[in-house]
Amino acid sequence: MAILPMNKMTLIGLESDKNCVLKTLQAMSAFELIEVDEQIKEKCNNEIDANISAIELELADVKTCLEFLKKYNNVKKSILAQKPEYTEIELNALDKLKAEAMPIIEKAQGYESQLSDQKSRVTYLNSMHMQLESWRTLDVPFEDIKPTKNCRFLLGYLDLKQSEEFFEKVKEFDGVYTEQICIEKDRIAVFIACMNDSYDELLTELKMYSWQEAPFIGLTGTAQHQLDTIEAELKMIEAMKQEVEEQATAISRFSEKVEAYYDALNNELSKRVTAYKTVATQKAFVMQGWVVEDDKAFIQDVLLKDIPDLYIGFAEPGEDEIVPTVLKNPKLVQPFEAVTDLYSKPSASGFDPNFIMAPFYFIFFGMMVSDAGYGILISIAATAMLMVLKPVGMMKKLVSLIAICGVSTFIWGALYGGWFGVTLPPLWFNPLQQPIMMLAVCFAFGAVHIFVGMGINAYMSIKRGHVLDAILDQFVWFIMIISLPLMALPETAPIAKWTAIASAVCLVLTQGRQQKTIIKKFTSGLLSLYNITGYLSDILSYSRLFALGLATGVIAMVVNTVAGMMAGSIIGDIFMVAILIGGHLFNIAINVLGAYVHASRLQYIEFFGKFYESGGVEFKPLSYKTKYIKIKKQVSEG
Amino acid sequence: MEGLFNFGPILAVCGAALAVGLAGVGSAIGVGLAGEAAAGVVSENPERFGQTLLLQALPGTQGIYGLLIGFIVMLKIGILGTLATITPTQGFMILFACLPIGIVGLLSAIAQGKAAAAGIALIAKRPEEQGKAVTFAVLVETYAVLSLLASFLLVNGIQLG
Numbered sequence: 001m002a003i004l005p006m007n008k009m010t011l012i013g014l015e016s017d018k019n020c021v022l023k024t025l026q027a028m029s030a031f032e033l034i035e036v037d038e039q040i041k042e043k044c045n046n047e048i049d050a051n052i053s054a055i056e057l058e059l060a061d062v063k064t065c066l067e068f069l070k071k072y073n074n075v076k077k078s079i080l081a082q083k084p085e086y087t088e089i090e091l092n093a094l095d096k097l098k099a100e101a102m103p104i105i106e107k108a109q110g111y112e113s114q115l116s117d118q119k120s121r122v123t124y125l126n127s128m129h130m131q132l133e134s135w136r137t138l139d140v141p142f143e144d145i146k147p148t149k150n151c152r153f154l155l156g157y158l159d160l161k162q163s164e165e166f167f168e169k170v171k172e173f174d175g176v177y178t179e180q181i182c183i184e185k186d187r188i189a190v191f192i193a194c195m196n197d198s199y200d201e202l203l204t205e206l207k208m209y210s211w212q213e214a215p216f217i218g219l220t221g222t223a224q225h226q227l228d229t230i231e232a233e234l235k236m237i238e239a240m241k242q243e244v245e246e247q248a249t250a251i252s253r254f255s256e257k258v259e260a261y262y263d264a265l266n267n268e269l270s271k272r273v274t275a276y277k278t279v280a281t282q283k284a285f286v287m288q289g290w291v292v293e294d295d296k297a298f299i300q301d302v303l304l305k306d307i308p309d310l311y312i313g314f315a316e317p318g319e320d321e322i323v324p325t326v327l328k329n330p331k332l333v334q335p336f337e338a339v340t341d342l343y344s345k346p347s348a349s350g351f352d353p354n355f356i357m358a359p360f361y362f363i364f365f366g367m368m369v370s371d372a373g374y375g376i377l378i379s380i381a382a383t384a385m386l387m388v389l390k391p392v393g394m395m396k397k398l399v400s401l402i403a404i405c406g407v408s409t410f411i412w413g414a415l416y417g418g419w420f421g422v423t424l425p426p427l428w429f430n431p432l433q434q435p436i437m438m439l440a441v442c443f444a445f446g447a448v449h450i451f452v453g454m455g456i457n458a459y460m461s462i463k464r465g466h467v468l469d470a471i472l473d474q475f476v477w478f479i480m481i482i483s484l485p486l487m488a489l490p491e492t493a494p495i496a497k498w499t500a501i502a503s504a505v506c507l508v509l510t511q512g513r514q515q516k517t518i519i520k521k522f523t524s525g526l527l528s529l530y531n532i533t534g535y536l537s538d539i540l541s542y543s544r545l546f547a548l549g550l551a552t553g554v555i556a557m558v559v560n561t562v563a564g565m566m567a568g569s570i571i572g573d574i575f576m577v578a579i580l581i582g583g584h585l586f587n588i589a590i591n592v593l594g595a596y597v598h599a600s601r602l603q604y605i606e607f608f609g610k611f612y613e614s615g616g617v618e619f620k621p622l623s624y625k626t627k628y629i630k631i632k633k634q635v636s637e638g
Numbered sequence: 639m640e641g642l643f644n645f646g647p648i649l650a651v652c653g654a655a656l657a658v659g660l661a662g663v664g665s666a667i668g669v670g671l672a673g674e675a676a677a678g679v680v681s682e683n684p685e686r687f688g689q690t691l692l693l694q695a696l697p698g699t700q701g702i703y704g705l706l707i708g709f710i711v712m713l714k715i716g717i718l719g720t721l722a723t724i725t726p727t728q729g730f731m732i733l734f735a736c737l738p739i740g741i742v743g744l745l746s747a748i749a750q751g752k753a754a755a756a757g758i759a760l761i762a763k764r765p766e767e768q769g770k771a772v773t774f775a776v777l778v779e780t781y782a783v784l785s786l787l788a789s790f791l792l793v794n795g796i797q798l799g
Contacts, residue, residue: 342769435794439787544783550790551699554706561709561718590702593695598783600769601776 003352004326005293006619010286011303012311018278018285022271022622024306027088029623030299032324033289036279052276055269062101062262065108066255072245073252082390083630084256091264091624091631101261104254111248118237118244125237129230131214134182134189135223142219142226152199154192156206156213163188166209173198173205189214259628267624274622290317290619292326323348325616333358335404338397343604345616351460353603353612360449360607361599366408367442368548368595370431371556373420374588375413379406402592405599416549420584421556431549438546446542449602450535451478453610460611472510479503481535504529538606544598552591559583647721649729653736654711657789661704661743661782668697668751675755679762689761689768693754696775700739700747703786707739710793722798735792742785750778 009031013021025031090097135155145153158166160183170176175195182189194202219226278287291299291314300312317323325348327337336358346352369375382403385391391399413419417426431438454477458470480503486496511528512521559580566576608614624631676690711732716722724732757771 339769343773344769432794435791540784541780543787544780547703547783547786547790550786551702551706554709555702558705558709590695590698593692594699597696597772597776598779601773604769604773605777 002328003346003348003350004328006290006317006323006326006348007293007296007314008288008317008321009291009296009299010288010311010313010315012284012286012313013307014309015280015283015285017307017309018275018280019271020307021287021303021310022275023092024303026267026271026622026624028299028302029621030295031289031291032619032621033274033277033287035277036286036288052269052272055265055272059262059265059269061109062105062258062265065105065112066258066262068108068112069104069248069252069255069258072248073255074249075253083626083628084260085630085632086260087632088624091260091267091626091629094264094268097257097261097264101258104251104258105261107251108248108258111244111251114244115241115248118241122234122237125230125234129227129234131216132223132227132230134184135214135216136182136227138181138191138223141222142216143221147196150196152194152196154190154194154206154213155216156190156192156211157187158190158206158212159210160184160186160188162209163190166205169205170202173202176202187212256628263626263629267626270625271622289622290324292619322617324619326619327352327354329354332404335397335400336361338394338401339600339603341394342600343608343612344614345618347613347615348617350613350616351456351611353456353608356452356456357603357607360445360452361603362405362408363412363445364545364599364602365405365595366410366412367445367545368598369405369409369552369588369591370412370416370549371418371420371552372410372413373418374552374556374584374591375406375408375410377406378409378588378592379403382406402596405595409595412549416553418553418556421553421558421560421587431546432553435546438549439543442542442545443539445545446539446602446606447481449542449607450538450610451481453607454478457611460613472506472513476503476506476510477531477535480507480532484532538609541606542602544602548591548594548598551594552587555587555591556584559587644724645726646724646729647715647717649726650711650715650724650732651717653729653733654708656733656740657711657736657743658701658704658708660740661747662701664744664747665698665701665704668700668747668749668754669694671748671751672697672754672758675758679758683762686761686765689765690758692768693757693761693771693775696754696772696779697747697750699779700743700750700782703739703782704743707736707786707789707793710790711736714793714796714798724798728796728798731796732793735789735796737789738785738792739782739789743782746778746782746785750775750782753778 011021025033134157138155145155147153163180167178170178173194175198177193179191180188181191192202221229278285280286296314303310303312325345327346329337329352333354336354339361340346340354340357366375369378379402382399385399386396386403415426415428417424417430423430423432429437454474458474461467461470461473479499483496483500483503486492487500489496507528508522508525510525512524515521515524563576563579563583566572566579672694676694679690680687712718714722715724715732754775757775760771761768
């Protein structure tokens with residue numbers, strides 16, 4: 001209903017109490033900490049909390065551990081599963097949570113390093129295996145291939161294309177023996193024996209043929225033997241890996257403990273980061289932040305109950321301070337805040353449009369879906385979702401919004417006579433048969449909507465003392481816009497003609513009042529009449545209320561017609577039911593989406609355009625933020 | 639005119655076909671454009687799937703509007719039951735009445751697809767600004783809605799004797 005006034009709270013207390021103060025504030029979730037005023041800051045010194053970086057490091061470790069466990073967790077979590085609940089006291093018992101989580105984290109880290117060791121070993125073994133594969137037929141043990149008194153031996157690879165040439169050339173050498181062990185795709189494994197005398201010469205020659213020595217120094221046994229060993233080891237590692245993975249899967253069932261610890265640690269961190277924003281001397285600290293004015297007494301009571309040695313001061317926000325926006329609306333209107341928030345929060349000094357916008361959104365959404373059967377279905381589906389999934393935050397608001405708007409859809413469906421695409425006798429009229437009437441209804445709603453928007457603007461102007469602006473910018477336009485259509489009706493035309501002319505003259509004379517020279521005043525006044533097209537197109541824009549309603553109704557009819565064609569045989573009947581269910585579900589989905597975005601658009605462009613002051617900043621109180629667990633509330637809010 | 643062909647129904651069916659066909663092609667292109675952008679964003683940020691899907695669906699409505707007009711023409715000329723007598727003049731009237739949603743549906747869906755793709759890029763960088771991204775794309779749709787209305791009123795207004 002309104003934007004709540006905020007106060008700036010200043011707390012001064014003993015440094016030893018600081019943690020307790022922060023804990024209490026976090027539990028209350030009613031205080032947004034800001035940087036302390038400059039003049040106070042200058043008088044204090046601030047030290048960096050060394051614990052922050054330590055906690056950040058630990059948090060990163062826990063996160064890695066959670067990701068590791070997630071990989072091996074094969075327990076399918078149902079989407080209906082609720083997050084485990086913890087009380088605030090349990091969440092703050094960091095040591096206890098740590099004690100529970102640490103064994104799991106350590107084990108997980110152990111498994112992770114084992115797995116990564118095994119992985120690198122496997123990579124090494126595989127590459128060795130590939131190398132040795134070429135020498136499988138060499139039946140001499142590697143340890144025997146060592147220089148003798150007169151002889152040297154070489155194992156290596158030659159480029160396949162150049163090898164012919166090499167073997168040709170090597171024939172000229174004295175005392176060189178070559179044997180081709182294995183020909184591969186682009187290289188050839190060669191065993192070379194040569195006399196000591198020709199070794200150097202041979203080596204120079206080999207270099208020209210991109211010779212690569214095989215890395216087998218220190219190996220024992222034949223290549224075949226080596227290969228067998230490697231294969232056995234690979235098998236063993238594979239078995240070990242499976243065992244470790246099984247163990248990881250086993251402990252992954254306890255990842256809940258680690259998740260709780262993660263959330264607790266995260267909250268500890270956010271508390272400490274917050275504390276860093278406060279300033280402190282050796283014995284005392286100062287912190288400042290925003291609270292809702294109405295919460296003042298409550299916050300004061302709770303804080304002083306726990307911490308008696310505390311100064312608490314409140315002050316009105318200063319002129320140039322950016323105050324966060326807190327809205328207070330009845331429960332039924334709260335879901336509609338989602339629509340406004342997706343646009344932009346109202347500025348703290350502006351006007352909370354939600355209470356007035358809600359009925360219009362409700363009506364427009366219903367008109368655009370306008371099928372009584374669909375209305376019942378989406379209300380039930382959305383309510384069920386609210387009860388079973390228990391969404392929070394934005395999601396909760398959006399689902400509630402759909403649930404509420406389903407009621408409107410039902411009402412409009414009944415008024416138009418649309419029930420799952422079947423036309424029953426309407427309570428009011430059938431838009432398909434009376435399209436002109438329908439358009440008139442749309443434009444009437446549009447005009448009311450726009451007038452209300454202008455009215456809010458006038459109200460804001462008057463509240464701020466600009467009564468003249470309210471009259472000249474809004475009231476005159478009111479008369480103008482009402483007069484124009486009335487000119488078309490013979491009964492009202494004579495009067496409407498004069499009111500239209502009078503308001504037009506008034507507009508020409510006054511709309512340029514901000515300008516300096518007479519000529520500029522007159523021309524900008526004259527140009528302002530052009531705004532009439534703006535109002536006209538705004539009102540025409542509401543014809544979408546008809547068009548989208550038409551879309552739902554006709555597509556539902558299409559579904560029914562196509563399904564009806566199938567009926568007759570058993571198989572046909574099955575198809576008919578399938579088409580009816582699938583078709584109507586599709587139609588609901590696409591039209592709820594359409595109604596949601598178009599009803600929002602009518603607020604954003606046509607309605608908000610008339611008065612809205614956006615740019616509000618969200619109120620972000622110090623509170624528990626959890627990813628994996630839910631907090632059970634204990635402190636009842638006053 | 640009654641010779642070899644009965645031109646009235648042919649022209650009417652041609653109108654219905656154009657309404658469904660052109661608007662459908664436009665929506666397919668538009669949704670495709672937005673889908674490419676969405677896939678790019680989701681590859682970086684899989685949790686943006688829901689948000690981007692919403693934007694991708696927006697250019698899909700033109701095809702539905704086209705089908706709507708097509709269906710109304712089908713009902714009108716009785717092609718699903720007994721065919722009404724339609725003179726060539728009436729046939730031409732129905733054909734032209736179908737053009738607004740056909741042409742505007744085709745082009746606006748493509749334009750909306752581009753706006754939606756840009757909106758998806760916006761969400762990639764600032765997911766909290768989804769409302770604005772959707773609004774940009776929805777503004778394009780206005781003209782498809784207007785042409786749908788025009789086509790509907792036109793088809794609805796033609797009297798078949």
